[in-house]
Amino acid sequence: MTQNQGSGLFLTFEGIDGSGKSSQCRLLAEHLRGLGREVVLTREPGGSEGAEEIRRLVLEGDPDRWSAETEILLFTAARRDHLERTILPALSAGKVVICDRFADSTRMYQGLSRGDLRATVDELHALMIGREPDVTILIDMDPETGLARAKGRQGTEERFEDFGLALQEKMRAGFLALADEFADRFRIVDGARDMDAVAADVVRIVEAELEQRV
Structure with a gap:
């Protein structure tokens, strides 16, 4: 699997919980569609039928439901299905793929936060995924503010927020x-x-990247 497979643009958003990246993904997708771009807006874990099933397993329930090692395997399985069924077909069709989280989140949440497992994450990524984004936008946010925002959503997918x-x-x-x-x-x-x-900063970054690819 090659790094530049397909002719589309693969964009990912990363950041701590509550950083606002999901809203920025949506706003960017709306902006690009308004310019006539074909856009696939997706997320991780999820983005395909099988990956969405795994999402429910890893984001709901008790914080100690899974070990970090098990989480890495679950996230990698979800990512592989997502890649095969959603991301690569869209890129091959020349579309812009905007993904809310990707492998960098696994490098952080499982590889760093819950044990010294970064090497394991990278090994599995190289073996089973083999694809990095073209551009990753990190929405940087004060952790206390971000956590307050995330907890304020009062949803069911708060397993990682519950780590504090x-x-x-x-x-x-x-x-x-x-x-x-x-x-x-x-x-x-x-x-x-x-x-x-x-959003204005995000648009400037992405439009500059698109201009380089014309």
């Missing part, structure tokens, strides 16, 4: 370190501002 502030602080530091490690594809956007201001 310490995890969110570790994740923010981890994502910023990951942005340094993969500086060629990461773009950092300050998420502490008005949603429209954040």
Whole structure:
């Protein structure tokens, strides 16, 4: 599986819980569709029928429901199905794929936060996924503010939020370190501002990338 398979653009959004990345994914999709672009808006875990079933397993229930090792296997299985059934077909058709989280979240939440398992995550990723995004937009956010936002949603998918502030602080530091490690594809956007201001920065980043591909 090659890195640049297909002619589309693969964009991912990352960030701690409550950073506003899901809203920014939606706003970007609306903007690009308004310009006449074909866009696939998707998410992880999920994005395909099988992956959505796995999503319910990993995001609901007690925080200690799964070990970190089991989570890595579940997330990788979901990602593989998502890649085969949604992402690669869309890219091959020349579409823009906007994905709310991808492998970088697994590198952080399972590889860093719950044990020294980053090497395991990367090995499985290389073996079973073999694809990185073209551009990753990191919505950076103060962990305390982000957690308050996330808990305020009062949904059922709060298993990781229930690990508390310490995890969110570790994740923010981890994502910023990951942005340094993969500086060629990461773009950092300050998420502490008005949603429209954040969206304007995101649009500038993505339109510049699209212009380079004309």
